[in-house]
Amino acid sequence: MKLKKATKLLRNKCAVSAVISSVILTGAVIAVSFVVLVWAQYRSESYNEQYGEAIDSDIARLKERLAFEYVFYDRSGGNLKVYIMNCGTINDVTVQTVYVSNDTWTYSFSSISLKFLDDTPTESLSKGSEGYFSLSLPTPLTSKAIYHVKIVTGRGSIFETTFIA
């Protein structure tokens, strides 16, 4: 009985084109839907990743803190030694750029050779560790005048202090 009905349906050519078109249309809609779904998923994941990275970067920057222990200007050699300590809650604090300035000029130093207090070179300071870097100033500083030192870390945090030459 069923076989007879199926044979009859196949032999009946009246609505075949409508069925085929419906199937094709449905398939196309499903395919496009899945493409849109995958694209939307990809975009949302990409957004999540970028947002997460931005937040992580901000959090890391918030955890950074440098304390200035001493700033010493060697008048005879024209060198400025800046002693710092990582008193934040994150490791691997690097010194990216240092600015020395007064009211009229600013010198920037980008290749900073950081050292521990025992003169061992280091790339970064871990939590609680102390270090220093030395800057060779192009012009001598005026005695008893006030100058500013600004440190920009690798994560983009900024720490400033003043000293009297």
Add this chain to the structure above:
Amino acid sequence: MKPHLLLKKKLEKIVHDSRGFSAIIGTVFMVLVALLLCTNVFLWTLSQNTLYNEAVKERNQLDVDRLNERVKAFNAVYDWNDGEVSVSADLQNQGPLSVQITNLWVKDIDKDLYNCSGPLDVNLEPGGASTLEINVTIIGSESGDRFSSWLITGRGNVVPLQAREIKEITVAEVAAGIGAISMDFSNFKYYNVTKQGASYFLENYAAGGKEGYVVSFSRDIAFQVNLTNYDVNIPPRDIVLSSGSLLWMLFPTLPNQPRCRWWYIVNVDDNGKIAATFTPVTLKHSQSKIVFFASAQDTSGGFIPSPSGASGGGSLKLPAPGVVNLMLVGNWAVGISNFGQNVPFVTIYVKP
């Protein structure tokens, strides 16, 4: 037809009409997917914002803690010895948080030299106090140089060390502003000396002595003097009193025959027992110390009790006032310089 029957009929028609059903299902499916994605992004953003807010709170707390840190470092004394600067200071944590001291920096002001101690691990509980004694090597520094120093705390604060204060009143306390040692006039006492076996004791030592300005004649006595070292030298020095120090009393009997008596410095233990031999007494800077005078001779030769009154006391008409000089000899604890000071400080009235 009534409205509710019309609505029912329309609903039945929609349910039984299979056309357009797939579109509805598809729409519902797409809406669900869109909601799912939005929810995912929203929750993720929320969780990240929560992390950020926690980091901000942590940072603010650290800032608050750093601002609340209050450490006082005072009574700083610098002692130079062959390029090594010994720094001693009193520390007091006056804040509500425990404090860790991580480094000490010392600067030679005169030579513009500096160095640090390296990592320290000194912890101060809230309200706690401690004494810091650190040696820092400053190559090129010399004796007599002036120094300054500061501490670094674990939270990154800088605590300057305040040098020991030399009060102006100190000069007034020291006799006529001369000499380094002053005497506390309100704490000048005397004891009767008694012999028990082979040893000599201060009578009623535990109860404290009697006021020293009026004494009885002829008993063996000992005087108690409270001395303070107010050396104004930088750095301040300790003073070591030797056995030659004595308390000398002079009576004006006849114009050409003054009478006198003296009591050499002695050591007294916690039970009031006078030591048979003498150990030099060190007066630390800014510290007060009770010193006893009781021996008729320099105790490097042994202790002999000395009575009240005067030698040749027959010509001494009592009661009689006697002028007292505190003759202190010894040396500065640092170096080899000798020390000597005469403090003409009180008059004693000797009664029969």
